[in-house]
Amino acid sequence: MSEPPGSAVTPVRPPEPVPLTRDQPPTSAEEPGPTGPPLAERVLPLRHPWRWLATAVVLVLAAQVVHGLVTNPFYQWDRFAYWFLRPTILDGLLITLEVTALSAVLGLLGGVVLALGRLSRSPVLRAVSWTYIWLLRSTPLIVLLLFLYNFSALYQTLSLGVPFGPAFFTFDESRLATDMAIAVIGLSLNEAAYAAEVVRAGLLSVDQGQHEAAAALGLPRRFQFLRIVLPQALRAIVPGYVNQLIGLVKSTSLVFYVSLLDLFGSVQSLGSTYPGDIVPLLLVATVWYVLLTSLVSIAQFYVERRSSRGALRTLPPTPLQKLRASVRDLRARARKEAAL
Template sequence: MTDVGTPPQAINAIPLRHPWRWVAAVVIIVLVALFLYGAATNPAYGWSTYREYLFNERIMLGVLNTLQLTVYSMVIGIVLGVVLTIMRLSSNPVLGAVSWVFLWIFRGTPVYVQLAFWGLFPTIYQNLRIGVPFGPALFEFNLQALSIPFALAIIGLALNEAAYMAEIIRAGITSVPEGQMEASTALGMSWGMAMRRTVLPQAMRVIIPPTGNEVISLLKTTSLVTAVPYAFDLYSIATREIAARTFQPVPLLLVAATWYLVITSILMVGQFYLERYFSRGASRKLTTKQLEALALAQQPPAG
């Protein structure tokens, strides 16, 4: 019988051989090499034009504008998502219904249609008045006289993103057992303190991965702001401005794709470190004591 203090012996396992995996790997490597060679020698890709415009001043302006659209829209989307989540979890039926209708509309319609609507907003509401309801107006703005496509693009992207962030945040909060909140309240914490110190740190493990995916998705969705119309993002400058002038769309598409990949890669690295930070204390690996207890539990009873 094994002593309690003795760690379980390692299993001498012999791995199975999988020769077809190596065959499949070789075939894939050969196909990738053939594709890369064909792309490198194909003049239709226009690699000289690609190198010429990769760090072009106009392209860099598009990268900057795309980053601004992503950051501003995501920040506003997260804030609105938190508000919608609180409304959705509220016991007030009116707040819950308003939140549900918002999510139903903005998740159920294409983002391109929403952006096109915001582009037509100054036409639909030519004059915006702020004042006493059914009374005199304190301020009045002529929206058609204002050039605000950048702001309209941010509003359209942010409202769409808020609908998805609300569901992500709600899923993260509801994933935490109710006993955590009850225990925090029993210790004398207020609702806000319990949410900040107990619920949200655990909910972030569920919230961070899909939020990272939403940021990456939003970065690529900025290419649709031409519906507003806003023509100074990375995709618009590369394809509608430079490609239309040079009559070489393929290398300019590759330039845009390269910058999207660079930014996405940086965001993925940041997401990895955030996930690791909020996953502290949560491990899928068994400790030594747990392995010992598992080994003892699997032993047949004596006698």
């Protein structure tokens, strides 16, 4: 049936959907079909049963170790407390710190010279540096220390003068080679060989384009090394050399064999005098070495954090910053739970 001319057609609006409330279930007409997505989906957390099992096993083993350390009378913790701050132990600790500091500085300087020698264009410098590093890394440290300790048997006097000519000054080797000097020289020579490879690896880690860009700007080679190459190389040098420094702290225990009473030497001497306190004395040395290496590790974190400026968008947080962030998160969770 056709509409008469001039009549207007009124559009029919579809019925507006009734909004669903939390307490009103959807009708059968509004329920989605079997292929449609559900109205609300619950996100189930991913389970990690093996991770929880491994955590439980580790905690049980750690608790057993701590319980054994505390309750076993063989450790004699009362004698440990007696010896820990005795003047003899502290004097040996001071010698250990002195030997470590001198050997670390001299070893690093020697390592830089050897690394530059290995990277030199001179074949003589490269050959001498490579031979030194190869020989010193192949020789045990205790052998080197004992060799230097008996050096006076090979050369009783040392002299300065014209090579293969007359000597201007002559020194008695036995007076110059004190126990402290032998320990520092031996550790420095050994440390330089290992530090050289750490420094060389750090220098080689700098992108070649940095060298080319610095050379294209016409910068002097000294300025290129100090201002462009070295700051970038430190990011790779610091972790490796600090690892060597931790090894150096523990290697100072060998200077006892050249008659220098450092921390370990003092413990050994006291252990021979008080044989019943050998175990607590060894624990004293262990705890002091752990404290020293922990301080070095803390210094390593802050040096790495400082040297990474410019390479990272965000610097890694310090332990104090992590603690503050954890406290803020706990407070935020407490407020959220209280509001619910």
